[in-house]
Amino acid sequence: MDCAANTGRTFMLDLRGKLYEMSSGKNTLYLDIATYFPKYIDVPGLATGFGSFAFHPDFEHNGLLYTTHTEAAGSAPADFALWDSIPVKLQWILDEWTVKDPAAKTLNGSHRELMRIEMVTQIHGVQDLEFNPNAHPGDPDYGLLYIGIGDGGSVESGFPEVSLNGGNKIWSSILRIDPTGRDSKNGQYGIPEDNPWAADRDPQTLGEIYARGFRNPHRLTWSADGKMVASCIGHHMIEEVNLIEPGQDYGWPEREGTFKMRYSETMTTIFPLDPADTLVTYTYPVAQFDHGEGFAISGGYFSPSDSKVLPGTYFFGDIVNGRLFYINQNEIKQGYPATVHEWRIAVNGQPTTLLKLTGADRADLRFGKDCDGTFYLFSKADGKVYRMTGEMPL
Numbered sequence: 084m085d086c087a088a089n090t091g092r093t094f095m096l097d098l099r100g101k102l103y104e105m106s107s108g109k110n111t112l113y114l115d116i117a118t119y120f121p122k123y124i125d126v127p128g129l130a131t132g133f134g135s136f137a138f139h140p141d142f143e144h145n146g147l148l149y150t151t152h153t154e155a156a157g158s159a160p161a162d163f164a165l166w167d168s169i170p171v172k173l174q175w176i177l178d179e180w181t182v183k184d185p186a187a188k189t190l191n192g193s194h195r196e197l198m199r200i201e202m203v204t205q206i207h208g209v210q211d212l213e214f215n216p217n218a219h220p221g222d223p224d225y226g227l228l229y230i231g232i233g234d235g236g237s238v239e240s241g242f243p244e245v246s247l248n249g250g251n252k253i254w255s256s257i258l259r260i261d262p263t264g265r266d267s268k269n270g271q272y273g274i275p276e277d278n279p280w281a282a283d284r285d286p287q288t289l290g291e292i293y294a295r296g297f298r299n300p301h302r303l304t305w306s307a308d309g310k311m312v313a314s315c316i317g318h319h320m321i322e323e324v325n326l327i328e329p330g331q332d333y334g335w336p337e338r339e340g341t342f343k344m345r346y347s348e349t350m351t352t353i354f355p356l357d358p359a360d361t362l363v364t365y366t367y368p369v370a371q372f373d374h375g376e377g378f379a380i381s382g383g384y385f386s387p388s389d390s391k392v393l394p395g396t397y398f399f400g401d402i403v404n405g406r407l408f409y410i411n412q413n414e415i416k417q418g419y420p421a422t423v424h425e426w427r428i429a430v431n432g433q434p435t436t437l438l439k440l441t442g443a444d445r446a447d448l449r450f451g452k453d454c455d456g457t458f459y460l461f462s463k464a465d466g467k468v469y470r471m472t473g474e475m476p477l
Contacts (some may be wrong), residue, residue: 084451084459084468087138088216090185093453095468098132099125100152104188105453105468114180114190116150122158124173131173131205137212139262140226146182146192149228149262151175151209156201162269163200163253169242171201175209177230179262197262197271200232200253203240207233207299207316211382217305227275229293230258231300231313238298238336239318243346246336248296251289255335257300257313257327259293267291279330296333296365302382302450303327306397310415314382314399315368319344320353322380324370324399324410326417334365341367341420370410370421377401383450384458385412391473392458393426398450405437405446405462428460429475441465 084095084105093105100117103110116133117123125132131153139147156171165171176199182192202208210231218224234255237245246255264273274281274290281290299316306312315323315333321340325333336346342353343360372380379402388395398409407426414421427434437446440462447463461468 084449084453084461085136085138086452086454087142087185088140088214089143090138091454094136094138095451096133096136098128098130098134100133102133102136102150102190111188113188114150116152119194120152120154120176122154124153124155127205129205130208130210134175134209135212137214137228140214140216140218141220142182143185146180146185147262148180148182148190149177149197149212150180151177151212153205153208159199161199161201163198165201165203165245169203169237169245170240172204172235173202173208175200175202177209177212195271197260198267198269202235202237203242203245204236206236208235209233210299210301211303213303215305215311217307217309223275223277226261226263228258228260228262229303230260231297231303232256232258233297233299234335238346239350243336246298248332250287253289253291255297256289256292256295257297257303258291259329260291277329293329294327294331294333296331296335296338297325298335298339300325301380304382304384304397306385306412306415307387308412310385310412312369312382312385312397312415314380316379316402317374319351320374321368321371322373322377322401323368324380324382324397324421325366326369326415328366328417331366332364334367337363338365338367340371340373366417368420369415369417370423372401372408372423377406378403381448381450384452386458387456390456390458392471393474398426398458400448400450402448403445405441405448407448427475428469428471430469434475437462440467440469 102114134151234246261273280288311327383399396409400407410421441464443464451459458471
């Protein structure tokens with residue numbers, strides 16, 4: 084779910100290829116992405132299909148919209164291709180749409196491809212697309228697109244070299260690009276000069292990358308005071324909330340949370356750090372929880388200080404069991420782990436859980452926010468969206 088900036092219009096996608104406008108409790112089809120791309124696929128599931136979307140902050144004037152989707156392996160030559168010894172399951176594609184009438188109820192316009200990336204498996208693909216909501220015209224970050232890219236399941240499939248730091252490898256990273264520029268290798272987008280691996284002027288590094296070392300940077304968001312946070316889904320035991328800073332390496336696959344991975348030996352155990360490990364420079368989570376609490380983090384949003392729901396916090400949860408957590412915004416500091424708190428919901432005044440509401444053993448929790456700043460929970464297990472109206476009375 085996302086808001087088209089300055090328009091008051093809220094949109095929500097379905098992984099099967101459709102983008103809807105949400106208004107007065109009704110969904111109106113805005114775009115059916117499958118009708119534009121004959122090689123589009125949304126199988127075998129696990130976040131394949133229509134991945135994410137982001138409206139340019141000046142959409143009301145320039146009509147620019149960005150989307151990602153999946154296509155079968157070999158559908159077209161990839162800008163970021165895996166080498167011959169590594170299998171390819173599918174490709175992720177980033178497109179730019181130029182909408183003729185930004186006020187129209189259905190999309191009418193053209194599209195062009197910005198980049199195409201190969202993946203080892205169907206998991207941990209191109210996750211979130213976001214523009215910094217705090218950036219204004221004239222700011223260095225205005226109009227720059229952030230893109231979360233996972234490891235594609237490469238490490239657990241026996242190909243850790245795909246994700247390891249170094250060279251021109253795009254996987255396991257957060258990108259920052261100028262989608263209206265043209266100085267990339269394929270000439271379809273721009274690379275900001277102040278990106279850390281662009282500023283180094285090293286042709287052997289990838290200038291698009293803003294930060295790296297993620298298994299699955301699932302959702303990106305910003306606080307009102309400029310903190311950028313990414314939720315990162317773990318493998319064996321640890322789910323992470325990371326404070327994102329340019330040029331930092333967040334450790335995957337050498338680290339999972341504040342623990343060590345020995346991926347060449349086992350993927351079923353993590354190990355405590357020893358003194359020698361601290362000599363390797365990695366950036367660790369500002370909050371984490373283990374698989375005794377949940378199994379896959381679902382990133383949320385920052386709640387402003389005057390919000391009716393958990394004011395002054397970053398709230399998030401667990402995709403699988405639907406448990407809901409938060410950390411205080413003023414505790415988010417690099418190197419100082421924040422305390423994770425739990426919160427609960429009620430429907431029609433009755434306390435409940437997302438597992439109870441869905442009647443399933445997997446809630447598939449996600450979060451959303453509309454143009455008014457109202458927060459939402461949605462559960463893929465039953466396809467329902469819940470608007471959060473305030474905190475429960477004690």
